[in-house]
Amino acid sequence: MEEKNYSDEFKEYTEYIVNHSNYSGIPFKRKSDGSIAWVASNVSKMGQRRIEWAKDKAKSLGIDTDSNGWKSKTMYSLHPTKMTVCQVCGRRHSIEYIYLSKNLAKTLNNHFNKHFTIIDDLFHVKKELNNSGYSETEIIEVIWNKLKLDKSPDKLSLVSNEFGVVSKKDITNYDELVKIVESLSRNGFINLTGPGAMSNFPDRLDGYHSYNRCCRTKEDTGRSPENLKTYNKDRRAYENWVDGNIYAANKFMYSKTFNNTSADHIGPISLGFKHDSLLLQKMSRGENSSKRDRISKKDIELLMYLEHKYDISVISWYSKKLWGFIKENYKNIDLELIRVALKKNAHYYLETLHLLKQNGIQDYLYKNLLKPKEKYFNYNYKFNDDGEIIFCENRKESVTYYKEIKRFIDVSFKSLDDYHEKSNRNLKFVIGEEEEAILSSLIRSAKQNDYSTADNYFVNLMEYFQEKIIEDLRSNEK
Structure with a gap:
């Protein structure tokens, strides 16, 4: 590095x-x-x-x-x-979480006719506004109104338990308000401030x-405005080319089940796990932000339980062999090494997809990997709180319907270039002679429209990658 x-x-x-x-x-x-x-x-x-x-x-x-x-x-x-x-x-x-978000800076600037930025902290705000003749009471009122505690029992409970405050009249001074905002932001209940x-x-x-x-x-090139725009996209199922009922999962994530919380992928999709409504759980925004692409023993055991309960695979096709090894040996391998192994395999998959796209066989990728997922867009879904689909009905073929499918395809292919072009990745894509031979056969078969044979080569290639990664994990067993 x-x-x-x-x-x-x-x-x-x-x-x-x-x-x-x-x-x-x-x-x-x-x-x-x-x-x-x-x-x-x-x-x-x-x-x-x-x-x-x-x-x-x-x-x-x-x-x-x-x-x-x-x-x-x-x-x-x-x-x-x-x-x-x-x-x-x-x-x-x-x-500490005391620096303004863009949203809070915009609110303060509009109300007080100032030019605060994300570099300014809450204490600087008070000093600047006091010097301009604004009272502490008025500053407190503007920021307090952004908390919207009355709309979130969880936020109100945290503030009440930690600070003994349930309404604006309970705030005795500005410093107390700063502590409340800092705590709520650090714990993921609001996005008004950051560290x-x-x-x-x-x-x-x-x-x-x-x-x-x-x-x-x-x-940090990874945090440039351009890459920040793609960061959120990288975490979506389209960009990671993962399996699962992706349309239902998207709908469930924004359902009332997750009001005032965050929808967490038990198995991170950036590690190859499926994007599916059955594989989401409630988590506070702070915990979800901290989790990122990590996976714990509890996560692994919950995923194993869900596999048994619903008789499903929780991971995408290109990581099944690696996941099988992890399930049998996770207690004896450091969790960080497991995360890196899954990340490396997903990285190899996405880089292979990019290479295939560069070789002009997008039609193969579309027909064999994307088109089978279009069926998920055909229905409207209703869920229980566990993410089980309890009702679905056929959707009408509308302009919106076709736009959604077009966006799914466009975003999926565009993301391969975005992923490949990001300059600050730690993982490299290096393949040996045997993998190169399989890859060449895959490309040749796809160009000849022999998609069934191409599929066999693709499966063999990903299994070859997984076997090498498994060998590395074996050497690190406790």
Whole structure:
């Protein structure tokens, strides 16, 4: 993983962190110039050693290492100042959720005729507005109205239990309001504020991204405005070419079942799991954000239970062999290695699809992988709270119907180029001679319109990839 130049302020910060008692024993190395090698990939030996160190720290803090977001909770608890320093410009930012979202900045700007941005925090807002003659009471009222506690029992319960506040009249001062907003945002109930640096352990030694809010969109290509637009799309079933009743799952995710919560894929679709209404669960927005593409033992066991209950496969066709091995051996393999294995296999699948598209056989990809899913768009669905389809009826063939199918196809193919062209991916697509021979036969058969034979080659190719990944997992069994 490439490291860019450090600002002097950041160098001082790194020395402060590694010498603080909270980080005693954390694995790190120094480079030839004496500076600290701050970055370590989570699949590297150094990254794995840091994770083991953090597990011990988490246990001492009473944090469950099988829970979602345990790393971020642990590193937040350990941080001595709650202030990080930007690697690029040297500015200091809080790791607490006090910086304005675009939405909150827009509200404040419209109401007070100001020019706040996402770099401004709530304390700066108060100081600036006080200097302009606005009272603390008026500032509190504008921000309080954005909380909409009366529309969410869960939000109101958290605020009531933690702060003893149930209405605006209970707010005694602005600092108290900041604590409420910070807590609600950190726990995923609202999106009004964010941290100065995102959680990122073990990649960064202190657990926080070294491009702070001030420089991240400029320095981190994955967070550029263009890639941020595609990030949400990457998490959808269309872009990941996964199996499952994708249309029903999309409908269920936005049903009343998930009011005031977030719909979580028990098995992340970016790891190859199906996008299906049966494989979604309620989760707070904060927990879902922390989970990202991680998978826990509880997730694996729940997926195994659902497979048995509904007599289904929970994973897409190209990962079935790998999933079979994981189910039999997950108790003896580090969960991060399992995540990386599934991610690598999904990566190989998407890169293979891109290669096939580049070789001019889109018709094969459409007819054999996309067209079979069009049937899911033929129905309107109703669900129970477990995601079971309890009623479906035929949809009328309308303009909207055809637009949805066209969008599904267009987005699926466009996403292959988007995925391939993103420049900051850690995984590479390297295949050997045997895989190359299978791939060539696949392309040749597809170009001859012998799609059945092409399918056999495609299955063989993905099984070959999976077998190699399984061998790597076997070598890391405890």
